[in-house]
Amino acid sequence: MNNPKLPGFVAIEGPIGVGKTTLARRLAETFNTDLILEGAEDNPFLEKFYQDPKSVALPTQLYFLFQRVKQLQALRQTDMFSPCRISDYLMDKDRLFARVTLDDDELHLYEQVYGNLTLDAPTPDLVVYLQAPLEVLIARVRSRGRSNEAPISMEYLQKINEAYTDYFHYYEKSPLLIVNSSGLDLVSNNNDYEQLVERILSTTSGKHYFNPTIV
Numbered sequence: 001m002n003n004p005k006l007p008g009f010v011a012i013e014g015p016i017g018v019g020k021t022t023l024a025r026r027l028a029e030t031f032n033t034d035l036i037l038e039g040a041e042d043n044p045f046l047e048k049f050y051q052d053p054k055s056v057a058l059p060t061q062l063y064f065l066f067q068r069v070k071q072l073q074a075l076r077q078t079d080m081f082s083p084c085r086i087s088d089y090l091m092d093k094d095r096l097f098a099r100v101t102l103d104d105d106e107l108h109l110y111e112q113v114y115g116n117l118t119l120d121a122p123t124p125d126l127v128v129y130l131q132a133p134l135e136v137l138i139a140r141v142r143s144r145g146r147s148n149e150a151p152i153s154m155e156y157l158q159k160i161n162e163a164y165t166d167y168f169h170y171y172e173k174s175p176l177l178i179v180n181s182s183g184l185d186l187v188s189n190n191n192d193y194e195q196l197v198e199r200i201l202s203t204t205s206g207k208h209y210f211n212p213t214i215v
Contacts, residue, residue, distance in 0.1 A: 007204075009084070011089065011127045014131065016137065024087065026186060027197070027200075030197070036087040038067070044063070048060075050151040050152050057103075065110070065114060068094055090124065091121040097163075100159050100160060127175070129171075133161075134161055138154055175205050175208075176206075176208070179209075192212050
């Protein structure tokens, strides 16, 4: 980590359980930057959504949309006062999830709201996309033992994982670092973390891939 300067706005993305918030928190601590977290635990509809998705899909999605727009509006208003920010989500994820969870009529309504709210959403200077196969994701979700996540099905998680894969296959809005996180231990393995940080610092344009070296 010879050059300790991060881009101005870094977004960490990936499916449920892949380690977005863990990485975002550690990067923010390492580089002493502001941290923006999506706050899924604040969504009052989320637990019921995991139990019965069709019954509350739209309010669940709209709550997340309003929450994220409010956070990103605050980011734009105070941008000049902070050299860097780390976020554990990309604004576009909201639409990605909506297309998986909403029926056609709900999606049509959601898209109208989304379009009116996010026209000026800031574009990250770097996106780090954490990938992992379905079996790794479900194991990580189960291991963290959150009661509201207990009903998450493999079918739902697979749909989300596939949606992310498709989305980032075509992503060109920002420099993109795609990370194979299957064997990464960003909590207790400093070598894993330091390798990843080196790649983050060196990714300034285009699309790049990172597979950690085992030492």
